[in-house]
């Protein structure tokens with residue numbers, strides 16, 4: 107791996123080393139506030155290992171160590187040398203993680219999914235793409251809030267669907283405009299990113315009802331990606347789209363995973379709930395084993411996360427909440443002119459850098475300054491002049507990152 111530290115001498119700051127902030131250390135049970143940036147730089151995964159940056163705040167992985175309960179559960183698999191076929195009741199049986207999905211949704215969000223409609227998946231994008239494949243055809247319109255998480259845009263392009271964009275009018279999405287356009291350019295599916303990446307927007311009940319109403323009027327099936335649903339900030343709550351009612355559920359596919367909230371993206375497990383009967387039929391008609399079976403480690407980690415991980419998750423939400431507010435002050439101090447609204451959900455923050463006049467892709471300038479962010483234009487034309495920063499790190503690393511962004 108490239109030795110990133112050798113580029114650092116000029117930029118080492120007081121934030122650039124391990125800190126033990128005495129105020130928070132007593133409450134830092136999970137080691138979320140005392141990250142050592144050198145240890146982060148030694149990581150081999152995509153976030154820190156794939157880029158020659160001094161600070162990596164791009165892809166949606168956390169810098170935090172995962173919940174101890176997850177490590178213990180995985181360690182038990184290692185200690186037992188248990189890498190054979192799992193004892194889950196046969197090759198086509200639902201995994202223990204899929205069996206936990208309904209109780210987890212009920213307990214956390216008051217939604218009662220149908221256990222017969224729950225399917226193991228390898229990842230969320232697999233569930234989303236297979237839904238687009240089964241529920242629409244090339245040339246069909248796909249509704250998407252813009253800017254958008256780029257794999258959705260890529261899906262529409264690669265699968266030769268037509269983007270029907272929901273755009274913002276000021277701070278709110280313009281559904282009147284969407285309705286006018288849907289009358290002229292029909293669509294078959296709506297990919298709903300709920301909560302929204304990159305805007306960190308939580309769709310509250312009235313907005314979800316509006317979406318459901320439009321979906322019904324224009325006969326759209328909604329593919330609701332709820333991977334960020336456990337990452338909702340204080341003062342907001344997540345309402346699963348399918349929980350709006352039986353009629354809504356019947357035209358919805360929900361895809362989610364513990365991977366974002368519990369930092370398990372490399373383990374590969376997700377779950378799909380086919381409220382939509384055509385999607386359920388499509389999955390049931392696939393040849394047995396067409397989708398494969400999930401990985402023991404991923405399922406073990408998810409079960410630990412969903413049964414024993416919530417104290418850790420609460421601690422993570424506390425740090426991200428603190429960071430999203432701290433970012434306002436850090437930007438005022440180091441990069442005045444950047445327009446930023448703290449996200450209501452996710453650990454991702456959307457920075458409007460247009461006033462800095464750094465061109466279409468400000469992330470290029472930040473990269474030259476040693477900081478890797480996600481380029482705004484990746485999220486569609488609405489992302490020009492913007493960049494996305496990842497807040498799932500310690501307050502000190504975030505402060506050092508923003509300081510470095512200023513050059």
Ligand SMILES: Cc1ncc(COP(=O)(O)O)c(C=O)c1O
Pocket residue numbers: 166228229230231232255299303331333334363365371375376
């Ligand atoms: C909204 C959203 N959906 C899906 C994913 C990717 O999920 P997976 O790795 O399970 O495909 C991400 C990753 O950041 C995401 O933000």
